[in-house]
Structures are given as C-alpha cells and as structure tokens.
Amino acid sequence: MKKFISIILCLAMLIGTVAVSTHAQQGEITWDGDPVVFIQGYTGSALVKDRGLETEAAVWGAGRELDIAKIIISVPGILAGIVLHAMGDSSLLLSSFGALAEDMLGGIEILEDGTSKYNVTPYPYYAEEASIATLRANGKEDYVPEKDITNSILETVPAEYVFIFNTDWRLGQIDNSEMLAAFIDGVLACTGKDKVDIYALSHGGQTAAAYLYYYGTQAKVDNAVLNVPAIGGTTIATGLLGGNINFGMDEISRFLAVMLRTETDLRFLGKILPGDFLNGLINTVFSEMFLPVALNFGSVWDFMDIDTYTTYKAKYLNNPIIHGERIEKHDKMHYDCMANMSKGLKAAQTAGVNIYITANYGTQLGTGETVDSDFIIDTKNTTGAYTADYGTHFVKGYTAKGTNCSDPTHNHVSPSYTVDASTAFLPENTWFIYGQYHGQVYWDDYTRPMIMEMLLTDNIKDVHSDPRYPQFELAQCPVDGVYAKFTNEKSGYYNADSKKLLIRNICDENSMVITAIKADGCEFNLDSKKVLAPDEEMTVDCSKLSDNGCFIMEIEYKYSGSLLAQPMSRTLYFCEN
Ligand SMILES: [Zn+2]
Structure with missing residues (x-):
C-alpha cells in the first residue's frame, strides 16, 4: 500500500524523479572552473517550518520522517474503501486517505491569498550552507538530490x-x-x-x-543546461485539475521499469x-483531496499553458480582494515571460549565456492526451517546437x-517527421531525444x-557544431534494448542510398x-541466430526500401541464454530526407 500511495503521489504530484543507484561512465572532461548551481525538480526541495x-x-x-505507524493503521481502511468505491460509495476511501494526506501535507498548506499558512522555507536556503561540501560537513548528505547526476x-x-x-x-x-537571482549572487560571493x-x-x-x-x-551565467524544462507548463496539470486522468497502463508499466532500473x-x-x-x-482521490490543496499552489498555475491559465483564472482565481497579488504574478509569468520566452532567452544569449535545452519526444502524455511528450511534459511546452x-x-x-529559424540550409524537422524545431524558443540550442522518459x-x-x-565545458556551441550531438537522437537507456x-546518413533519416542498418545492443547486462x-x-538480410553481447553492434543489409516517405520499423529481440526470455521489441520511425 505504501508503494501504491507512492505511485499515486508520484504521478499526482508529478515531475519528481527517482534516483536509485549510480551508473556513470563519462570520459575526461576539463572543467571550465565555474561553480555549478543545481536546481532540482518539482517537490524535490526539502521544506522546514519555523x-x-x-x-x-x-x-x-x-529530514522528514513519515509516521509509519499511522500509515499502517490507515491501510485496512483504504483497502476496504477501495472495495466500497468499486461498489459506488467513495466516502470511506476519502476519509481513510484524508487522514493520511493530512499527515503528509498538513505542514505545507498555502492559503487562498497565496501565502504559506506556516512559517516555511526550503532547506538548504542560503548559498553559504548549500554547497555539497558544506552539506556533507554538517551531516546533511541526505539533502543532496538526484545522486546520479550530482x-x-x-x-x-x-x-x-x-x-x-x-x-x-x-x-x-x-x-x-x-x-534564484539572490542565490546566484550568494554563490558568486562565496566562491569569488x-x-x-x-x-x-x-x-x-x-x-x-x-x-x-x-x-x-x-x-552571471556561463552555461545553462535546462533538462526537460516545463517552460510552457504541461498539459498533465490540466488533466489533473479537470479530474480527467486516463493513464495508459502500458506506458506506466514501462516508466516503472525505467524508475526501478530493470531491463525486464x-x-x-x-x-x-x-x-x-x-x-x-x-480521479476521485485527486479531485476530492488534492485539488483543494493544489489550487492554492502557485506552481500549479504556472504549469498551465497561457490559454489554460486564462480559462482557469476566470473559474478559480477571480476575486481581486483575495487573489490580487497572485493574479498579478501569474499574469506576469504567463503574459510576459512565457509569451515572449524566445526573445528573452535570445537576449540572455546575446549577453553571453550559453543555453542548452534538452528535451524528449515520441511518447504519449501520461494522462492520456494524444500530444507528443516525454510522458510528463508536452514536447511543445518544453521547447516551443511545433509537434504532430x-x-x-x-x-x-x-x-x-x-x-x-528560417535558414534554408538548416533541417529542423525530426527524422520521425513529428517535431518541427524551427518554431522552438531556441532552434539552434535545443536537443531532442526520441523515446526518453x-x-x-x-x-x-x-x-x-x-x-x-554542455554543463562543464564550452565545447558544444549549438546543434550544428558537433556531429556527436545532432539535434535529434534516439534514447539509449538499457531498457530501450x-x-x-x-x-x-545522420541518425534516423533515410534516403535512396540507405542500404545498411546498424544495430547495437544497448543493454548493460543482457x-x-x-x-x-x-x-x-523493406527487406532485411538478418542473421537471427547471431548473439549480440552488451554494446556489440552489427550491420544488416536492407533492400527494397520503402518509398512511402515515412515508415515504422519494429525491431524484435530476445535476451539470449534464458529459456524464460520474453520476446521484446522497439518501434522506430524513419522518414525520407
Ligand atoms: Zn536554424
């Protein structure tokens, strides 16, 4: 049940990530000498009262210890509540869940006017206490987030x-x-x-x-790497607010495999x-319990794209006496910042900031809307790109x-013919990874x-400057197989001369x-007996290539050496270019 609650919380509160173990093999990097400011994802920051x-x-x-006894006591009520919910009565489910939610969310409440009910601040807060060295020295290693990346x-x-x-x-x-502006000043002062x-x-x-x-x-920034940024919000917020969640169980199962780091x-x-x-x-639990809390969170409003914000503002954020200051700030965020993002980021570039936006595409949004996404955020909201x-x-x-970007020598259309990066906030500085969550x-x-x-050196200028890192590439996580x-051709595209397909086993273990x-x-001359070790590759001849413009390729594979191995597959899209 604790796991079930975690999954619901993980999906409902969303946009946090789970880091389980270390796996790092990067090559030598010569550091440019700038201190790194690590800005973590949603709900990742620890909050302290008083x-x-x-x-x-x-x-x-x-630092927060959940009351395990309370969780255990609430389990029978929730289970019985689920059974009754199936029979049409949700009251026990909501009251059992409510007690648990009160325990988990009670200290972080935001009032209707947008201010915190209690005296709450993030920790660490000041630059002087926020370096990993200082956190370690003070016995606060637990406060270092995203251990794999850090x-x-x-x-x-x-x-x-x-x-x-x-x-x-x-x-x-x-x-x-x-x-953040004050924090960066603090870091510069601390480090000189x-x-x-x-x-x-x-x-x-x-x-x-x-x-x-x-x-x-x-x-004051040299390199800024924005990984899967929610720049334009995410449609998932609208799904949650509208009680309109329709999670695809297949995708959730695969997402779970990535989080658990199993190649299964x-x-x-x-x-x-x-x-x-x-x-x-x-939907029931969220709309009855989390929605009233979540609607007062400013972040939830900034997760709405401009049109959704305008619609919901009229419905929920319409009392100038109570909401005045909130309305002013969210209007500024949506109608100034988000509406003119491309111009603003370009001005920062002109002032000397190297901006790298990395995003994903090729996955349906978690809540079931048929938009291109990385499961949590729409690709168009992350990057500004136009997507099919x-x-x-x-x-x-x-x-x-x-x-x-209207440079006729640039190709900003993805090999899958689903993303047009010429409309992106920064067409020359946005990288798209196909199929990564x-x-x-x-x-x-x-x-x-x-x-x-990108973060630690000044080696990479833009999507044209380094053939190792083109604008579009495939995810290469072991679970992708x-x-x-x-x-x-460069990755993904094909044309009349495409006669050989390179295939690599990207598993770590199998x-x-x-x-x-x-x-x-298409016809492929495949040796279906050949065993590929981890990282091993082979080339397959192909003939009679499709002349349909775009085609779907299904690569079927099986882990060798196990009688119980399930047949698996990866689906890729290729378009002529
Ligand atoms: Zn361009």
Whole structure:
C-alpha cells in the first residue's frame, strides 16, 4: 500500500524523479572552473517550518520522517474503501486517505491569498550552507538530490563548488526566479567567481528559464543546461485539475521499469492492471483531496499553458480582494515571460549565456492526451517546437514553419517527421531525444555524458557544431534494448542510398538475438541466430526500401541464454530526407 500511495503521489504530484543507484561512465572532461548551481525538480526541495525556533520541524522531503505507524493503521481502511468505491460509495476511501494526506501535507498548506499558512522555507536556503561540501560537513548528505547526476558532476567539480538550489515549489516562478537571482549572487560571493553554470531539471527548468528571462542579461551565467524544462507548463496539470486522468497502463508499466532500473519489460503489467478502475480511483482521490490543496499552489498555475491559465483564472482565481497579488504574478509569468520566452532567452544569449535545452519526444502524455511528450511534459511546452499529434506525423514534403529559424540550409524537422524545431524558443540550442522518459537522463549512456559536457565545458556551441550531438537522437537507456540507424546518413533519416542498418545492443547486462526486423516495403538480410553481447553492434543489409516517405520499423529481440526470455521489441520511425 505504501508503494501504491507512492505511485499515486508520484504521478499526482508529478515531475519528481527517482534516483536509485549510480551508473556513470563519462570520459575526461576539463572543467571550465565555474561553480555549478543545481536546481532540482518539482517537490524535490526539502521544506522546514519555523527554522531556528524551538518549534523547528521538517515538513517535506529529506529530514522528514513519515509516521509509519499511522500509515499502517490507515491501510485496512483504504483497502476496504477501495472495495466500497468499486461498489459506488467513495466516502470511506476519502476519509481513510484524508487522514493520511493530512499527515503528509498538513505542514505545507498555502492559503487562498497565496501565502504559506506556516512559517516555511526550503532547506538548504542560503548559498553559504548549500554547497555539497558544506552539506556533507554538517551531516546533511541526505539533502543532496538526484545522486546520479550530482555524482557525475562531482567526478569533475570539487564538492565545495557544487551548490544545491531549492525552490519553494508551492510558490510561483516569479517568486522562485527572484530567489534564484539572490542565490546566484550568494554563490558568486562565496566562491569569488564571476559566473556560475546552471543545471536545471523539469520544474527547476521553468525556474531557470524565468530567471534567464528576467535576469539573464546580467551575464552571471556561463552555461545553462535546462533538462526537460516545463517552460510552457504541461498539459498533465490540466488533466489533473479537470479530474480527467486516463493513464495508459502500458506506458506506466514501462516508466516503472525505467524508475526501478530493470531491463525486464514490465509492459505485461499493463495487460493485467484494471486500468479503468485505477484511473477512476485516482480521479476521485485527486479531485476530492488534492485539488483543494493544489489550487492554492502557485506552481500549479504556472504549469498551465497561457490559454489554460486564462480559462482557469476566470473559474478559480477571480476575486481581486483575495487573489490580487497572485493574479498579478501569474499574469506576469504567463503574459510576459512565457509569451515572449524566445526573445528573452535570445537576449540572455546575446549577453553571453550559453543555453542548452534538452528535451524528449515520441511518447504519449501520461494522462492520456494524444500530444507528443516525454510522458510528463508536452514536447511543445518544453521547447516551443511545433509537434504532430501523438500517433501521427507530418505529411511527405512538409516544410518547416520557420518562425524562429528560417535558414534554408538548416533541417529542423525530426527524422520521425513529428517535431518541427524551427518554431522552438531556441532552434539552434535545443536537443531532442526520441523515446526518453522525463528526467531519465542518468541511466542513458548517450544523454548523460552529453549533458555533462554542455554543463562543464564550452565545447558544444549549438546543434550544428558537433556531429556527436545532432539535434535529434534516439534514447539509449538499457531498457530501450536496441539502437538502430542507417549508416550512411545522420541518425534516423533515410534516403535512396540507405542500404545498411546498424544495430547495437544497448543493454548493460543482457546478450540478445535480433529475431526479426519488420518495416513496410523493406527487406532485411538478418542473421537471427547471431548473439549480440552488451554494446556489440552489427550491420544488416536492407533492400527494397520503402518509398512511402515515412515508415515504422519494429525491431524484435530476445535476451539470449534464458529459456524464460520474453520476446521484446522497439518501434522506430524513419522518414525520407
Ligand atoms: Zn536554424
């Protein structure tokens, strides 16, 4: 049950990531000498009540001890509540869950006017206490987030130069970006340096984007890596607020496998989980219990795109006497910052900030909307790119819209013909990873070293400057199983000369055989007996290539050496270019 609650919380409160173990193999990196400011994702920051007073208590995150006894006591009530809910009566479910939620969320309440009910601040808060070296020295190692990424950074940067910035994620980004500006000044004062490098994840990426918009021209940042930033919000927030959640059980099962770091394909769970029932349960619990709390959180409002914000504002945020200050800040965030993001980021670039936006595409949104996403955030909201609806692609001969880049020598359309990056906030500085889930960089042997190089060196200028890091590439996480590309072209695309397909086993632990390659109109000369060890690759000849413009390729494989091995597959899209 605790796991069930964690999953619900994880999905409902969303955009946090789970880091389980270390897996880092990046090459030598020569550090540029700038201190690193690490801005973590949603709900990641620890919150403390009454700091420095006798009543001081951790109310969220690290340092907070959940009352296990209370959780255990509530289990029978919740189980019985689920049974009654199935029979049409939700009252026991809600009261049992309510007691638990009160315990978990009681200390972090935000009042209707947008201020905190209690005296709450994030910890660490001041730059002087926020370097990993200081946290360790004070016995606060638990407060270092996202251990895989921070450990990768620590391979190159001394711990006294890596700083953890926490947002008060209950507030909006106008407040958080102001706090970040003060924090960066603090880091510069502590270290005696002129500039910092920023790594910002998800909700933290929206904070960083707002910071760059309002303070970027102060040129206090050298490299800013925004990984899966929620710059334009996420449609998942609308799904949650509308009580309109329709989680796909297949995708959730696979997401779970990535979080648990198992190479086992858990999608069989999707076939046996009662999806409709679980979605109904989550909708009930969320709309009755979390919605009233969540609607006062500024961050929830900044997760809405501009149109959704305008609609919901009229419904829920319409009393100038109570909501006046909140309305002013959210209006500024949406109608100024988000509406003019491209211009603002370009001004920061002109002032000398190197901005790297890394995003994912090729997955349906977790709550079931048919938009292209990384499961948690729409690709268009992360990057500004124009995308085809999930499950469809642009027509053959599609021409890029050219809103933010109209250079005819640039190709900003993805090999899958689903993403047009010419409309992105920064077309030359946005990298797209196909099939990677939100915030799962740490287990991806391609993306993690790329991001470290962006963050810690000045080697990579833009998507054209380094053939190792093109604008579009495939996710290469062990759970993805196989990597494939036509060898005569840059990754993904094909044309009449594409005669050889390179296939690599990207598992860490399992050897495999490729049992079949299926694609419309294509024939492959495959040796289906050949065993590929981890990291081993082979080339397959192909003939009669599709002339349909775009085609789907299904690569089927099986782990070798186990009688119980399940058949698995990876689906890829190729378009002519
Ligand atoms: Zn361009």
